[in-house]
Every structure is written in C-alpha cells, then in structure tokens.
Amino acid sequence: MKVYAIIPARSGSKGFKDKNIQLIGGKPLIAYSIAFAKQLGCDRVICSTDSVEYKQIAEKYGAEVPFLRSAFAATDTAMEQDILLDLYHKFEKYDIEQPDIIVWLRPTFVFRDLALIKKGINYLMEHPEITAVRTVCDTEARLYDIKEGNLVPCFDDHGKSMIRRQDIGKRFKVFSTDIFRFGKDKLHEDFIGRNVHGLETNKICGLDIDDEIDFEIVKYLVESEMDEVQQFLC
Known part of the structure; x- marks a missing residue:
C-alpha cells in the first residue's frame, strides 16, 4: 500500500502571521513535521502550500512540493476536505500515483511519538474495517458553557459545586x-469515516500552536532540551 505523508502549510494565517515558518530552535515550524515524516519511512513526503516561499523552505528540508495549492483550498474558510480534493486532482494532473493511506501532519504540532504513529499506520493496514486512526490525548472533562451570563456544565455535575x-x-x-x-x-x-481507531499519546503531543502565546510555550519547551521533550522531537 502506498503511504504519503502530507504537511498542509497555508501561508495566509492572520492571527499569527506566517506561523508555519516561524523559527523554533533555529528551524522553521514546518521542518519538524517534514523531519518526522522522513523518519516514518512514507513513500512520499509532500507539502501542500499556496506559497512559493513556503515551497522553497519545505524543499530545503526534504519535502516534495510538486505543485502549489489551488486558491479554493487556500482560503481562510477552506477545510481539510478541500485540500484533499485539490490533492486528488493535482495528483491526476501531474501523473502522481494516488496514495492508499495519508498521514496528515499539521505543522502546528511539533511533538509526536514516532513509534506510536508507525503503530497507527500498521494498524490501519492490517484492519480493513477501520477507516482511520487518530492520536488523542487526555484533556479536561469538566467544561462549562456560558448561557445568558450563567455557567452551565457540559457534563453531569450531579448537583455538586465541585466534582x-x-x-x-x-x-x-x-x-x-x-x-x-x-x-x-x-x-x-x-473523510476519516465513522470507524476510527484512537491511540492515546502523551499530553505534550497535544500542544497546538494557534497564536503567539502557544508559539512561545512550544519554543521554550523545544529549546529547553529536557529529556521529556526531546523524545517527541525529530
């Protein structure tokens, strides 16, 4: 089965300008996902981007960028399925063999468990009834909504103030x-289907860079060189 690693890296981030190429530890953010993909041993490592600058950076760190992303898949409101549709048609146009499996590596996640992702790929290959595998991490369950100014629990608090x-x-x-x-x-x-297998990963692998505060937290952890962090870096 053909397995492609895809790094989706749009250039038009408004909340945190050019976050996908901001430097952490002397490397642009997308370089971490590219390095991880190369260690996975996928058949191809492809960066989907709408930017010539991002293309050059991705290629420098070892990814293929055989085409630029179409405009419809690079808007602020574009979703993964739009990028996948663009990939499918571009693979056809450029005579690139369609993959059987995609490993979707969002560049805003720096920390990943290499052995766990390899396990996930093998699991999907060995279980045809499974539509996808997703890594998950433990999160806070005691969440609240605010309705008309009042806190409303999104869980059963059993009538208690603290649980x-x-x-x-x-x-x-x-x-x-x-x-x-x-x-x-x-x-x-x-696109991932309804029969999704979950693999629990370390909580650090759930750190997503959405804004500058997230970026500074991840940057500090990467550059701290703590053993607990380095084991999830490529």
Whole structure:
C-alpha cells in the first residue's frame, strides 16, 4: 500500500502571521513535521502550500512540493476536505500515483511519538474495517458553557459545586495526527469515516500552536532540551 505523508502549510494565517515558518530552535515550524515524516519511512513526503516561499523552505528540508495549492483550498474558510480534493486532482494532473493511506501532519504540532504513529499506520493496514486512526490525548472533562451570563456544565455535575475529575472519567481531544484512507469516494466532509481507531499519546503531543502565546510555550519547551521533550522531537 502506498503511504504519503502530507504537511498542509497555508501561508495566509492572520492571527499569527506566517506561523508555519516561524523559527523554533533555529528551524522553521514546518521542518519538524517534514523531519518526522522522513523518519516514518512514507513513500512520499509532500507539502501542500499556496506559497512559493513556503515551497522553497519545505524543499530545503526534504519535502516534495510538486505543485502549489489551488486558491479554493487556500482560503481562510477552506477545510481539510478541500485540500484533499485539490490533492486528488493535482495528483491526476501531474501523473502522481494516488496514495492508499495519508498521514496528515499539521505543522502546528511539533511533538509526536514516532513509534506510536508507525503503530497507527500498521494498524490501519492490517484492519480493513477501520477507516482511520487518530492520536488523542487526555484533556479536561469538566467544561462549562456560558448561557445568558450563567455557567452551565457540559457534563453531569450531579448537583455538586465541585466534582473530582476521576468521577467523570477520561475525555480526549484529537487533531494532532490523523492516518486515513484516501480515494475518490472519500473527498467529502466525513473523510476519516465513522470507524476510527484512537491511540492515546502523551499530553505534550497535544500542544497546538494557534497564536503567539502557544508559539512561545512550544519554543521554550523545544529549546529547553529536557529529556521529556526531546523524545517527541525529530
């Protein structure tokens, strides 16, 4: 089966300008996902970007950028399925063999567990009934909404003002790394399908860079050279 690592790196971030190429430890952010993908041993490592500058940086660090992303897939409102549709048609146009499996490596996640992602790829290959594999990490379950100024629990608080985390049970967040099947029939909003296998990863792998504060936190951790951090860096 053909496995491609895809690094989606749009250039038009407004909240934190050019965050995908900001430097951490002397390297642009996308370089970490590229290095990780190369260690995975995927058949191809491709960066999907709309920017010539990003293309040159991605190629410098070892990714392929055989084409630039189409405008419709590079807007502020474009979603993953738009990028996947663009990839599918560009693969056809440039005579690139379509992959069977995609490893989706968002560049805003720097920390990843190499052995776990390899396990996820193998699991998807060995279980045809599974549509995708997602890494997940433990997150806070005691969340609240605010309705008309009042706090409303999004969990069963059993009528108590305080409740222990252990009494609610574990909850997980996703979006670090997705491994999913690719094909013409999967280019829609539910591209990962409904039979998704979850692999729990270390909480540090859930750190996502969305703004400058996130960036400074991740930058500090990377440059601290702590053993607990280095094991999740490539």
